[in-house]
Amino acid sequence: MNADPSPAPRLDPALGAVELTRQLCDIPSVSGDERAIADAVEAVLRERAPHLSVTRDGDTIIARTELGRERRVAIAGHLDTVPINDNLPVRDELDAATGETMIRGRGTVDMKAGVAVQLLLAVELAEPAVDLTWIWYDHEEVASDLSGLGRAMRHHPRLFAADFAILGEPSNGTIEGGCNGTLRARVTMHGRRAHSARSWMGVNAIQRAGALLDRLARYEAERIVVDGLEYREGLNAVRIEGGVAGNVIPDRCSFEVNYRFAPSRSTDEAERVVRDFFSDADEVEIVDLAPGARPGLDAPLARRFVEAVGVEPNAKFGWTDVARFSALGIPAVNFGPGDPLLAHADDERVPVSQIEFTERALRAWLQASEA
Structure with a gap:
């Protein structure tokens, strides 16, 4: 007789955002394996949030209020994580320097603490000051063409209309405006094979590539101010292959x-910059390219959000899905608990105080009449 299958994981927002963070993290959801966590999120919304209309697209869930408010805010977070490395289930620990309680484990920073805040508020805020579109999506940590958010935007464009968007990506509880764009290119040098005992009969492609890599090592990245925020660029070699x-x-x-x-x-x-830099390469192939997003902090809702949170905005150096909203003409910012420098680290950990602060700030703004 076969054993009964494991029960589907259950989430309980009534226990608060901190405990909900622990529960979400303890549901493994490496990219491509988000079904269980998406099922759990959908179950909570259908059971406890009758004020929301819920749509599911694969393992992406969209839940909307339809209150007829003058403005609409989209708030999104991804459900997937990078691979687990003996860092689940989560555990609590005290930070030796501050004495603060930290939740440690895969996904605590990137970005289930932010997802927990969003899920809690989605259930509790039945009468927000603005209409809300809550989004939880799959496949963020892999190639951009697999993104559940991008797929759902293509399938259900009407559901993504909004005046302002917030991504719960880790930002240390501060506001990070916009994001850098990202491009990956494969640069190739050719040669001619020969026996290494008679090397003068060949042309060494690796050594030809060395001149390009030496130039790259001397590259000085630009700092560019966009709408009052300073973005740091970067051009770096990330992979190499060659040899017979x-x-x-x-x-x-x-x-x-x-x-x-x-x-x-x-x-x-961006493509011109890379092609010009490697103009003497034999081949330059663009293999991935995603635009950045301007901060959009001059939008009225964005200004009010910054004032309500009471923190000085910074630039977001990494690429995030704010760029997808920006491409739709929707100003978007990153705002979530957790240090982005710890994202994907094996010692990923989030301060409990940042989860609590993010929840309080977002709740207060969404309930305020001036939101």
């Missing part, structure tokens, strides 16, 4: 570069 055998002069060497570019640059301009 230990006694063969290689006839090919390829390396991949990642260019992080300020949101004032278009994708066409």
Whole structure:
């Protein structure tokens, strides 16, 4: 007789955002395996949030109020994580320097603490000052063409109309405006094979590539101010391959570069920068390209949000899905608990105080008549 299957995981927002963070993190949801956590989130919304209309697209869930408010805010977070490395289930620990309670484990920073705040408020705020679109989506931590958010935007464009958007990405409880764009390119140098005992008969592709890598090592990234926030660019080698055998002069060497570019640059301009920099390479192939997002902090709702939270905005250096909202003409910011420097780290951990602060700030703003 087969054993009964494990019961579906259950979430209880009534226990608060901190405990909900622990519950969400303890549901493994590495990219491509988000079904269980999406089922759990959907169950909570259908059972405890009758004020929301719920739509599911694969493992992406969209829940909306329909109150006829003058303005609408979209608030989104992704359900997936990078692979687990013996860091689940989560555990509490005290920070030795501050004495503060931290929740440690995969997903605590990126970004289930933010997801917990969103889920709690989605259930509790039946009469917010603005109409709300809550979004939880799959496949954020992998190639952009797999994104559940992008897929749902294509399938249900009407559901994503909004005046302002907030991504619960980790920002240390501060507001990070916009984001850099990102480009990956494969740069290739060719040569000619020969026996290494007669190397003069060949052309060494690896050594030809060395000149390009030496130039790249001397590259000085720009700092560009966009709408009052300073973005730092970067152009770096992230992968390299080449070689045939230990006694063969290689006839090919390829390396991949990642260019992080300020949101004032278009994708066409970013591509020109990379192609010009490697103009003497034999091949330059663009393998991934996503635009950045301007901060959008001059939008009325954005200004009021900054005033309500009471923190000085910073630039977001990494790419986030604020860019997808920006492409729709919706100003968007990142605002969530957790240090982004700990995202994907094996010692990922989030301060309980940041979860509580994010919840209080977001709740107060969404309930305020001036939101």
